[in-house]
Amino acid sequence: MAASDFILNVVFYALAAAAVGGAVAVATSRNIVRSAFALLAVLFAVAALYAVMKADFIAAAQVLIYVGGILVLIIFAVMLTHRITDVKLSNDSTPGPAAFCACLCLLFSLVVVILFTAKWRRDSDVATLNNKVFEVALRQYQSDGSTGIQFGGTALEDSVVVSADVLVVPDASRSVDQVVFTVSAPETRDAGGKDQKETPEKEKEKEPAAKDLDDVSAKDVQVQSTFLPYAGRTQTYRHTFEKLPVGDYHWRVKLVGHEKDVKGELQSAEWTFPAAKTDFSVRKGVTEPIALALAGPYLFAFEVVSVLLLAALVGAAFLARKEVKGV
Amino acid sequence: MSHVFSRNPLEHMLLLSAVIFCAGVYTILTRKNAVSILMGVELVLNAANLNFVAFSQYTRIGGMHGNVFTIFVILLAAAEAAVALAIIIGIYQNFGGVDVDQADNMKE
Numbered sequence: 005m006a007a008s009d010f011i012l013n014v015v016f017y018a019l020a021a022a023a024v025g026g027a028v029a030v031a032t033s034r035n036i037v038r039s040a041f042a043l044l045a046v047l048f049a050v051a052a053l054y055a056v057m058k059a060d061f062i063a064a065a066q067v068l069i070y071v072g073g074i075l076v077l078i079i080f081a082v083m084l085t086h087r088i089t090d091v092k093l094s095n096d097s098t099p100g101p102a103a104f105c106a107c108l109c110l111l112f113s114l115v116v117v118i119l120f121t122a123k124w125r126r127d128s129d130v131a132t133l134n135n136k137v138f139e140v141a142l143r144q145y146q147s148d149g150s151t152g153i154q155f156g157g158t159a160l161e162d163s164v165v166v167s168a169d170v171l172v173v174p175d176a177s178r179s180v181d182q183v184v185f186t187v188s189a190p191e192t193r194d195a196g197g198k199d200q201k202e203t204p205e206k207e208k209e210k211e212p213a214a215k216d217l218d219d220v221s222a223k224d225v226q227v228q229s230t231f232l233p234y235a236g237r238t239q240t241y242r243h244t245f246e247k248l249p250v251g252d253y254h255w256r257v258k259l260v261g262h263e264k265d266v267k268g269e270l271q272s273a274e275w276t277f278p279a280a281k282t283d284f285s286v287r288k289g290v291t292e293p294i295a296l297a298l299a300g301p302y303l304f305a306f307e308v309v310s311v312l313l314l315a316a317l318v319g320a321a322f323l324a325r326k327e328v329k330g331v
Numbered sequence: 332m333s334h335v336f337s338r339n340p341l342e343h344m345l346l347l348s349a350v351i352f353c354a355g356v357y358t359i360l361t362r363k364n365a366v367s368i369l370m371g372v373e374l375v376l377n378a379a380n381l382n383f384v385a386f387s388q389y390t391r392i393g394g395m396h397g398n399v400f401t402i403f404v405i406l407l408a409a410a411e412a413a414v415a416l417a418i419i420i421g422i423y424q425n426f427g428g429v430d431v432d433q434a435d436n437m438k439e
Contacts, residue, residue: 009337016336020347027354030370031361043370046351050377057344057388062380062401069405074373074412081366081416085423103360107353114349118342290388293395294402302399309406316410323417 016056023049040079047071061291344385352378363430365419369412376408 022045029042047070054063298306336343355374362368380401387397419429426433 009335013336016340016343020343023347024350024354027351027374030374031354031358036364036367039367039370043373046374046377050351050381053344053347053381054384057340057384059384059388059398059401062384062398065402065405066380069409070373070377073409077412077416078366078369078373081369081419084420085366085429100361103357106360107357110356111349111353114352115346118345118349290395290398294398297395297399298402305403309403313406313410316414320413320417323414324420 012056016053019049019052019056022046023053036082040075040082043078044071044075047075059290061289061294341385341389344381344389348378348381348385351381363432365415365422365429365431368431369415369419372411373408376404380404 026042026044026046026049030039030046033039033042047066051063051066051071054060054066351374355371355378358371358374359368362371383397383401383404385397387395387401422434423429
């Protein structure tokens, strides 16, 4: 496990503990002011979890609106409706074992659904979980002293990240020298063979981006070759292919060594999009897509919500304007 | 290794939000105080928001829609809190307390 992964795990579990502890404190505390501050902890922890998920704008909005607005409103409600000195009697709760059992059953069913829904598993389903469009489907040892894995797929965006987890054995003489990522153009994949004959103009316009570091044949669009300095542990190697036109592609991740039988193991390979990446290294914020969505297909809904917010604030001001007589 | 967060982030987030959701439901069910019930509602909304963002960030299914819905939910929660505050103050002025058991005039 990489160091960034370790930090990510520690941060997540700390935040999860804070959120769960705060939520339980909100549910069980006898003191309503303590409940309000536990809710503050929960809201901050959830904001930090948004940041962990790289939803930076959501995290900022959570802090701004929830902590800065809603929680202040709730604390105002506490202050306006109770004498703050006798908070003991203010937060009475019915001793509900039935409610407790109901919530446990709810939690149990939710956990069962979450853990045993096969669609969320990363096994084989394409394009479901975690941007893992391709998992290890086959592992083959090729005759030229390399371990390769091949995928086919469609590039939906102009930038695609191909990454591979590689385990290199410590035996230096038969170890892996390089990890080669290859993207083949759709025409050449259909051609199939060694020869490349069709659509020369398309090949021409891809040619400046191509880095031919290896002896992989010229039909491949881009080649990235990475040296492996470490042995004996799993490492993740990735390469970003930029400016790919939309289309079907053939991906290949290959381990190349100088001996015939390479003692490396390609543990997994995946193909992800940088806009929704899950790893810690490459980050791209979520602010711009949200802005585009709000100004585009969600513009009407956004305006409706704005009007609703205005109506709610006017209604709240009207309700709290004076004491309502004669109920 | 699949039980570690960085290997399976979506399910970890879903489990966490399930726990928060159940705490919120328990708060709503057991409290008499209207302000505490409002806090329970906020917990439930936060759990839903976590699910929205988790599915939006960790899958390719929905694109950005989960994040946009989270924005809407946060805005509506703000409106709901404002109206709820006004209603709670109204109840307090009329019934002398904020226990929801007292405000049962519509029963008759």
